[in-house]
Amino acid sequence: MPTYILTQADLVKTAARRWKEMNFYLEGPERKKIHQQLLKAKTAEEVDSIIGNKEWTTFYCHNCNAQHLKVVAQVGQEWDYETRTCNLCLDCVRSIHATLLAASAGQEEATEDINRGHGPDEVQKPALSETNPQDSP
Numbered sequence: 001m002p003t004y005i006l007t008q009a010d011l012v013k014t015a016a017r018r019w020k021e022m023n024f025y026l027e028g029p030e031r032k033k034i035h036q037q038l039l040k041a042k043t044a045e046e047v048d049s050i051i052g053n054k055e056w057t058t059f060y061c062h063n064c065n066a067q068h069l070k071v072v073a074q075v076g077q078e079w080d081y082e083t084r085t086c087n088l089c090l091d092c093v094r095s096i097h098a099t100l101l102a103a104s105a106g107q108e109e110a111t112e113d114i115n116r117g118h119g120p121d122e123v124q125k126p127a128l129s130e131t132n133p134q135d136s137p
């Protein structure tokens with residue numbers, strides 16, 4: 001799946017639908033009233049005020065557990081309730097990027113070493129020129 005950048009605006013836009021899905025078991029006029037209020041809400045503050053917390057308009061990072069984030073990168077399987085999907089904060093993405101770059105550079109050096117060891121350069125080296133005569137028995 002492509003990486004999705006999810007923002008607080010996405011959460012505000014989908015709050016009414018998500019709230020209705022999550023609270024399907026509630027009965028009565030209160031459920032309908034809250035849903036109607038959420039449909040009219042245009043800002044995160046309005047949604048937070050209706051629901052009573054910031055959990056519906058912010059993300060948390062699945063890697064470092066940073067809370068109340070306004071933007072994340074979503075990687076893995078396309079999200080559903082039982083998928084392997086991960087939301088990452090900017091700091092974690094930066095850290096992963098730096099680590100991946102370093103590992104990739106190390107991998108290229110390791111690959112070059114392997115190629116040097118088994119490639120034509122190694123075969124063509126004159127063996128005696130690199131041997132210290134004092135090391136010989």
Ligand SMILES: [Zn+2]
Pocket residue numbers: 061062063064065066088089090091092093
């Ligand atoms: Zn993080």
